[in-house]
Each structure stands twice: as structure tokens, then as C-alpha cells.
Amino acid sequence: MSNGMVPILYTFGMKREERQKQSGEEMIGRIFRVLERAMGAQHWWPAESPFEVVLGAYLTQNTAWTNVELAMANLRGAGAMSVEGIRRTTLEDLEQLVRPAGYFRQKAARLKMFVAHLDSAHKGLLEAMFAQPTEALRGELLGLTGIGPETADSILLYAGGHEVFVVDTYTRRIFERHGLAEKATGYEEIRLAVQRALTAEGGAEEGEGEQLSHAVTVHEPSAASRMARSERGRRYNEFHALIVQTAKHFCVKGTPKCEMCPLRGLLPKPARDAPKQGRLCRV
Ligand code: SF4
Known part of the structure; x- marks a missing residue:
């Protein structure tokens, strides 16, 4: 060992x-x-799309899942539960939507950064991002602000179907x-x-x-x-x-x-x- x-x-x-x-x-x-x-069977992760997993992985940092659910409900109500939704929502509005999850300014900014990265590196397509080999994508995610190993591996496993343990x-x-x-x-x-x-x-x-x-x-x-x-x-x-x-x-x-x-x-x-x-x- x-x-x-x-x-x-x-x-x-x-x-x-x-x-x-x-x-x-x-x-x-x-x-x-x-x-x-x-x-x-535990049926994880509770999300209806890969991008919802990404949102949840960011929002659950340093807070309880019940708070994440409140923020998710806000995003859903505002039509912002998608790459396009985050892209077109202003930073100020996004901050208010994710406020229940805590650290709302930081989390809103980081979600914006994720979408900006997706746009520049993968033409805004999650499928293109997840099509990369696991280790390459893991390194890429870990290079983004606000993504540590637990968040990266949650995104890889639950949103991308990659073989990594969280x-x-x-x-x-x-x-x-x-x-x-x-x-x-x-x-x-x-x-x-x-x-x-x-x-x-x-x-x-x-x-x-x-x-x-x-x-x-x-x-x-x-x-x-x-x-x-x-x-x-x-x-x-x-x-x-x-x-x-x-x-x-x-x-x-x-x-x-x-x-x-x-x-x-x-x-x-x-x-x-x-x-x-x-x-x-x-x-
Ligand atoms: S240490 Fe924790 S996991 Fe192990 S038996 Fe006790 S409660 Fe269960």
C-alpha cells in the first residue's frame, strides 16, 4: 500500500x-x-442535466445542499439553468440568484469564469469539454479559479461520466x-x-x-x-x-x-x- x-x-x-x-x-x-x-442505489447526482451538475458542484462549496437547492430554484425561475442562461445573466443579477448558497459574489464570478472558459476553449459546448481524456480534462478544470480536486472530480464523474472518485x-x-x-x-x-x-x-x-x-x-x-x-x-x-x-x-x-x-x-x-x-x- x-x-x-x-x-x-x-x-x-x-x-x-x-x-x-x-x-x-x-x-x-x-x-x-x-x-x-x-x-x-443512491441515484446521485440530483440534477437534470450535466450543466446542472456543474452548477451544483460550484454552489455546494462551503454550504449545505439545502442552500444550493434554493439557489438552483432561483436560477431555474430566472431561466438561467444553462450555459446560455449564465452567459446572458449579468454578474450582478447572478450574484442575487445564487445568494442563498453563500459566498455569492465569489460563486457568481466563478460561474461566469467557467462559462467564459467553456466558450473560449470548447465553443461553449460541454460535450466537447467532456470528450477529452480524463487526466487532460482534470488538469484543465483544476487550472480554473475556484475548482479544487473535489469540485473537479464531482464535475468529471457526475456531469461527464469520467472514471474518477470524489x-x-x-x-x-x-x-x-x-x-x-x-x-x-x-x-x-x-x-x-x-x-x-x-x-x-x-x-x-x-x-x-x-x-x-x-x-x-x-x-x-x-x-x-x-x-x-x-x-x-x-x-x-x-x-x-x-x-x-x-x-x-x-x-x-x-x-x-x-x-x-x-x-x-x-x-x-x-x-x-x-x-x-x-x-x-x-x-
Ligand atoms: S466509525 Fe463511523 S462508519 Fe465506522 S461504524 Fe462507526 S459510525 Fe459507522
Whole structure:
């Protein structure tokens, strides 16, 4: 395993003599399969067009999705939910439309910059931009003001159907609590480890990853979620969405709710065996 990711030996409630050594990447694959079995398809991203994904990826920076929805409703109401719509809306008007998402001046300016780049580099056509090889386009997006790795990868995966995994704060929280990453582990290291892990086939161990007995709220299928994508792209899409669900419902910022979480059986053994409910994790 590469530097920074922590190669821990895991056990999965098997008899002592059956215990297996698992690499971090094997564990990541197992986490994906357990979550998928527990919670099913998540239908991400909630958007009706690739450009709506781009807008959402910008607007969701440093704010809750509920605020993004308010800004999106404004854009839709103003007929500005398209490349052409952003192009013809004045900067001042755009600022007011996206105001509910916070940092509205900065976000409006950055959306304008994105469309200006699309116009100059790709004749205003998203399809032309997404037709590029993944790494070339990733580099191009990362060169734009206001686009960091998480935003770039969200756009690549959810709007463009490219095979990249999105690492967010929820991924980091869960990986750190499961001993798969440390605070200092870099974005790229986590992203590439997940991508390698989800390339491999394999199923959950028998008895692992049962369906949740209670429902979690799932997005309605959207045009973006129904986009044709490769099996690898589908896995990256679903894993990111499943991680968000897990972090929101169980692996919360404060005391995690391990006793209810589908991943409780995959905690590193010393943490899993800790006696007090709610203090099961190494946090
Ligand atoms: S809530 Fe506990 S079991 Fe679930 S992901 Fe977080 S640390 Fe793991």
C-alpha cells in the first residue's frame, strides 16, 4: 500500500483461526460492498442535466445542499439553468440568484469564469469539454479559479461520466475512523486507493452487509443519475453517495452512531470491541 494509507490487519468476526489479513484497499472494497448491500442505489447526482451538475458542484462549496437547492430554484425561475442562461445573466443579477448558497459574489464570478472558459476553449459546448481524456480534462478544470480536486472530480464523474472518485470530508472521516487514512493523507492518495480498490471484483462475506432495517432518505432517480456510465464509473458514483449517507446518518461529526451503522462489523478490532455504546470508534 502506498505511503500515508495505513496498512492495518483486520478481522471480521470470524473464528480466530479463520482471521484474514486484509490490505487497506481490500478493506475499502469491502466497505463499498457492505454499504451497497445495506442501502442500495443512491441515484446521485440530483440534477437534470450535466450543466446542472456543474452548477451544483460550484454552489455546494462551503454550504449545505439545502442552500444550493434554493439557489438552483432561483436560477431555474430566472431561466438561467444553462450555459446560455449564465452567459446572458449579468454578474450582478447572478450574484442575487445564487445568494442563498453563500459566498455569492465569489460563486457568481466563478460561474461566469467557467462559462467564459467553456466558450473560449470548447465553443461553449460541454460535450466537447467532456470528450477529452480524463487526466487532460482534470488538469484543465483544476487550472480554473475556484475548482479544487473535489469540485473537479464531482464535475468529471457526475456531469461527464469520467472514471474518477470524489474524496470529500465524509470520506476522510470514515477512513480515519477505520484506520484507512491519517489526517495527513493526501487527496490524491485516497482517490487513487479507492479507484484501485473498486476495480477489483468480489462480494461481501456471508453474513456481512445486511440490509438496513430502517430506511434512509434517497434521492429520486434523476437524469444525471441515469446517465450511461461504465461499471467502474457506477461504482465510484455509488460509493461516494453511500459514504455521504453513512456520514450523515451514522458517522456524524460528534459521537458516531456505530451501533446502528452497517460498517460496525468492519471497525478495526480494538475499536469494535470497546464496551460503551457510542464510543466504539477510535476518534
Ligand atoms: S459510525 Fe462507526 S461504524 Fe459507522 S462508519 Fe463511523 S466509525 Fe465506522
